[in-house]
Amino acid sequence: MDISIIFKIAGIGILTAVLHSILKQFGKEEQAHLATLAGVTIVLFMVIQLLSGLFDYVRSVFSLY
Numbered sequence: 001m002d003i004s005i006i007f008k009i010a011g012i013g014i015l016t017a018v019l020h021s022i023l024k025q026f027g028k029e030e031q032a033h034l035a036t037l038a039g040v041t042i043v044l045f046m047v048i049q050l051l052s053g054l055f056d057y058v059r060s061v062f063s064l065y
Contacts, residue, residue: 005050009043016040 016039023032 005046009046012039012043 016036019035019039020032023029023035
């Protein structure tokens with residue numbers, strides 16, 4: 001596992017938080033919630049890919065097919 005993935009997730013979180021607060025200040029709360037949902041979805045897909053790689057690695061270590 002690389003440390004860069006943690007920075008990517010943190011960067012997406014910061015960008016999502018900034019975008020949410022900007023949109024909320026302009027009175028566009030629905031778009032702010034959609035932007036937050038999009039950020040969470042992107043991070044969720046990243047984590048799912050990492051878990052998939054972890055399961056493949058565990059399967060190869062124990063020679064499971």
